[in-house]
Amino acid sequence: MGDLQIFPWALMSAYVLLISALGISTWRLIYGPSLFDRVVAMDLISAVVMCIAAVFALETQNPVFLEISVAIAVVTFLGTIAFARYLEDEEEE
Amino acid sequence: MNLLASIILIIGAAFTTIAAIGLIRFPDFYTRMHAATKAGAFGGTIILLLCAFCFGTLKITLIVLVNIIFFYFTAPVAAHMIARSAYINRIKQWKGGKADELEGKIPLKHTHKD
Numbered sequence: 289m290g291d292l293q294i295f296p297w298a299l300m301s302a303y304v305l306l307i308s309a310l311g312i313s314t315w316r317l318i319y320g321p322s323l324f325d326r327v328v329a330m331d332l333i334s335a336v337v338m339c340i341a342a343v344f345a346l347e348t349q350n351p352v353f354l355e356i357s358v359a360i361a362v363v364t365f366l367g368t369i370a371f372a373r374y375l376e377d378e379e380e381e
Numbered sequence: 382m383n384l385l386a387s388i389i390l391i392i393g394a395a396f397t398t399i400a401a402i403g404l405i406r407f408p409d410f411y412t413r414m415h416a417a418t419k420a421g422a423f424g425g426t427i428i429l430l431l432c433a434f435c436f437g438t439l440k441i442t443l444i445v446l447v448n449i450i451f452f453y454f455t456a457p458v459a460a461h462m463i464a465r466s467a468y469i470n471r472i473k474q475w476k477g478g479k480a481d482e483l484e485g486k487i488p489l490k491h492t493h494k495d
């Protein structure tokens with residue numbers, strides 16, 4: 289199982305799909321009608337960046353890029369939870 | 382095997398792209414959140430599992446498992462929190478929506494901003 293190689297055309301089409309997803313969700317981040325749309329778009333952008341880091345680790349055969357994915361996953365979960373709680377309790381006082 | 386791994390990589394990337402298309406095409410906030418969190422998390426999980434199979438060592442598999450736990454198991458929690466917060470803030474549903482199960486169950490805010 290250790291020497292599984294991905295074809296270069298598959299890597300390139302995965303990059304194209306992921307970067308188009310990044311562009312589309314950036315459109316929603318800029319023009320989203322409410323703040324919650326922007327939070328969800330930011331969540332999806334971080335997921336896409338995680339996928340790009342994983343595909344980059346597959347391309348360069350260097351597993352250190354997977355730890356970038358772990359860091360992004362932790363930070364984006366805490367960020368979304370913090371946004372939700374802040375927007376819930378905003379005008380309690 | 383190489384062709385199978387390539388096809389699985391493209392499927393994972395395509396799931397993430399479908400999540401982005403749903404994020405831009407659905408009519409209101411709740412359906413957009415539904416598309417973005419579920420399909421995006423599933424595509425990312427497919428690509429990470431493919432990483433575990435391609436490298437094939439125990440260390441990388443553990444890193445990928447930690448990554449999936451932090452990513453795939455916390456995305457529904459984050460989606461639930463942000464949807465509840467949006468409901469409290471009186472974000473409107475799509476006018477074709479049939480049901481509102483939470484109506485009258487939780488206190489809403491008085492003013493509608495944004």
